[in-house]
Amino acid sequence: xxxxxxxxxxxxxxxxxxxxxxxxxxxxxxxxxxxxxxxxxxxxxxxxxxxxxxxxxxxxxxxxxxxxxxxxxxxxxxxxxxxxxxxxxxxxxxx
Amino acid sequence: xxxxxxxxxxxxxxxxxxxxxxxxxxxxxxxxxxxxxxxxxxxxxxxxxxxxxxxxxxxxxxxxxxxxxxxxxxxxxxxxxxxxxxxxxxxxxxxxxxxxxxxxxxxxxxxxxxxxxxxxxxxxxxxxxxxxxxxxxxxxxxxxxxxxxxxxxxxxxxxxxxxxxxxxxxxxxxxxxxxxxxxxxxxxxxxxxxxxxxxxxxxxxxxxxxxxxxxxxxxxxxxxxxxxxxxxxxxxxxxxxxxxxxxxxxxxxxxxxxxxxxxxxxxxxxxxxxxxxxxxxxxxxxxxxxxxxxxxxxxxxxxxxxxxxxxxxxxxxxxxxxxxxxxxxxxxxxxxxxxxxxxxxxxxxxxxxxxxxxxxxxxxxxxxxxxxxxxxxxxxxxxxxxxxxxxxxxxxxxxxxxxxxxxxxxxxxxxxxxxxxxxxxxxxxxxxxxxxxxxxxxxxxxxxxxxxxxxxxxxxxxxxxxxxxxxxxxxxxxxxxxxxxxxxxxxxxxx
Numbered sequence: 030x031x032x033x034x035x036x037x038x039x040x041x042x043x044x045x046x047x048x049x050x051x052x053x054x055x056x057x058x059x060x061x062x063x064x065x066x067x068x069x070x071x072x073x074x075x076x077x078x079x080x081x082x083x084x085x086x087x088x089x090x091x092x093x094x095x096x097x098x099x100x101x102x103x104x105x106x107x108x109x110x111x112x113x114x115x116x117x118x119x120x121x122x123x124x
Numbered sequence: 125x126x127x128x129x130x131x132x133x134x135x136x137x138x139x140x141x142x143x144x145x146x147x148x149x150x151x152x153x154x155x156x157x158x159x160x161x162x163x164x165x166x167x168x169x170x171x172x173x174x175x176x177x178x179x180x181x182x183x184x185x186x187x188x189x190x191x192x193x194x195x196x197x198x199x200x201x202x203x204x205x206x207x208x209x210x211x212x213x214x215x216x217x218x219x220x221x222x223x224x225x226x227x228x229x230x231x232x233x234x235x236x237x238x239x240x241x242x243x244x245x246x247x248x249x250x251x252x253x254x255x256x257x258x259x260x261x262x263x264x265x266x267x268x269x270x271x272x273x274x275x276x277x278x279x280x281x282x283x284x285x286x287x288x289x290x291x292x293x294x295x296x297x298x299x300x301x302x303x304x305x306x307x308x309x310x311x312x313x314x315x316x317x318x319x320x321x322x323x324x325x326x327x328x329x330x331x332x333x334x335x336x337x338x339x340x341x342x343x344x345x346x347x348x349x350x351x352x353x354x355x356x357x358x359x360x361x362x363x364x365x366x367x368x369x370x371x372x373x374x375x376x377x378x379x380x381x382x383x384x385x386x387x388x389x390x391x392x393x394x395x396x397x398x399x400x401x402x403x404x405x406x407x408x409x410x411x412x413x414x415x416x417x418x419x420x421x422x423x424x425x426x427x428x429x430x431x432x433x434x435x436x437x438x439x440x441x442x443x444x445x446x447x448x449x450x451x452x453x454x455x456x457x458x459x460x461x462x463x464x465x466x467x468x469x470x471x472x473x474x475x476x477x478x479x480x481x482x483x484x485x486x487x488x489x490x491x492x493x494x495x496x497x498x499x500x501x502x503x504x505x506x507x508x509x510x511x512x513x514x515x516x517x518x519x520x521x522x523x524x525x526x527x528x529x530x531x532x533x534x535x536x537x538x539x540x541x542x543x544x545x546x547x548x549x550x551x552x553x554x555x556x557x558x559x560x561x562x563x564x565x566x567x568x569x570x571x572x573x574x575x576x577x578x579x580x581x582x583x584x585x586x587x588x589x590x591x592x593x594x595x596x597x598x599x600x601x602x603x604x605x606x607x608x609x610x611x612x613x614x615x616x617x618x619x
Contacts, residue, residue, distance in 0.1 A: 080509030084567030110460035
């Protein structure tokens with residue numbers, strides 16, 4: 030399957046990764062090669078096969094819906110690139 | 125004792141308990157070896173103060189008696205594990221400066237058992253790679269060379285720093301993680317032992333996530349006994365990882381009898397790949413003979429969907445990665461791009477991720493985004509998950525027919541030169557994982573054991589694949605193979 034530069038640009042946008050226009054043709058080519066490789070899966074008869082959701086057949090454990098941790102605002106914020114007054118700070122979100 | 129760093133975990137444990145050596149002495153010897161091994165670029169964040177403090181505490185504990193096996197053992201930790209207050213950046217620029225406020229479950233268990241952390245080990249960025257060439261720290265280098273040729277070789281990946289450090293005797297053992305072969309392939313490339321346990325054996329909590337349904341931690345050690353000792357310390361149920369198995373952890377070391385009489389070993393015909401080097405084929409045949417000589421019954425088996433494992437993996441792993449790596453947005457930790465005036469939050473995300481992620485990581489995140497996008501989810505992602513079901517079923521049928529373990533080559537070649545794959549298509553690099561990736565897709569335990577040298581003097585490994593949760597039995601078969609192979613070669617020191 031061949032991926033065009035518009036598709037490559039759309040995927041980059043969806044992934045929130047900036048790709049400069051002059052890089053798009055090479056990226057599209059790489060995607061095409063990888064997808065060609067993946068296309069082999071079309072040879073497999075998967076009729077009636079369930080997609081795997083869990084590697085081991087076990088029921089996920091349940092727990093009390095209770096607070097087990099918290100009260101560590103300083104620790105949560107300690108690695109933030111920009112934290113102010115107890116919050117994560119980001120550029121303006123709403124115009 | 126100048127050769128302290130050459131000790132294995134079991135030998136060091138016995139020497140520590142006998143009072144022949146202290147953990148401080150062992151730790152200082154390792155720290156000196158690390159200082160002298162800058163050319164290998166294995167340790168990327170050194171933690172000598174923490175190491176010596178842990179070593180002193182271990183010595184006190186050993187003196188009191190009843191110390192666990194890992195007490196006082198100096199080891200390296202892959203950079204993928206979050207270690208409290210110590211840089212943990214998955215070899216990525218995007219986590220530059222990140223110092224976790226918490227400790228991963230696996231490292232917590234190791235430190236509770238008295239293990240000593242010498243530092244953090246190099247790896248491929250976010251564990252995405254098979255040569256340690258995608259690291260933001262630069263390449264880790266294999267201590268092995270092709271005879272007298274001084275070409276720098278890859279230690280494999282993603283756990284390349286772990287493999288190089290153990291093979292070069294910079295530490296007694298190391299942690300690794302394995303999503304498609306990242307413990308077993310570097311172990312094979314460096315002549316050491318590495319086991320990826322059954323999915324769910326080791327808690328994933330506090331390990332930077334790549335592909336959550338495939339990721340497992342495991343030990344990288346100088347022999348099978350050490351792998352058993354480390355694995356025991358690393359395993360166990362953890363309520364903080366919902367996929368962690370609530371099963372008792374047996375005494376793996378006690379299960380190493382070397383007796384495999386009556387065991388059935390399967391040889392999968394689909395692993396005989398076209399163009400496979402003759403030496404790999406010959407090694408595989410020798411492995412088969414060694415296990416037969418040890419009393420095992422050898423049977424030819426078929427795992428018909430093997431061919432589709434890599435393409436399925438290269439849908440599932442990037443899909444999960446694109447979701448897991450969405451968290452690196454420049455808000456909560458790590459790198460944030462500088463913004464021009466007027467740029468908004470989407471510019472921040474896009475610029476941060478473009479600057480922070482390396483090329484291979486960007487490529488995989490975008491492939492994952494594509495296969496999960498509207499209109500392609502069924503065609504790619506769901507189809508890959510169905511193929512995964514069939515791959516697992518192949519193994520289940522082999523085990524149901526009485527096979528106890530499966531013997532395969534660990535890698536399709538010996539270690540290659542750093543940079544040699546630079547011009548190759550990414551798919552060529554992915555082929556490194558052709559023998560290992562099936563095991564992750566099926567969630568099974570797999571161990572790589574060094575079994576010989578090729579014509580150029582480089583180590584080659586064999587892989588054994590076991591039944592789910594039967595790591596003890598698998599390690600015992602590996603132990604029998606190790607004894608028969610008698611691999612004792614070490615790289616000649618040039619660094």
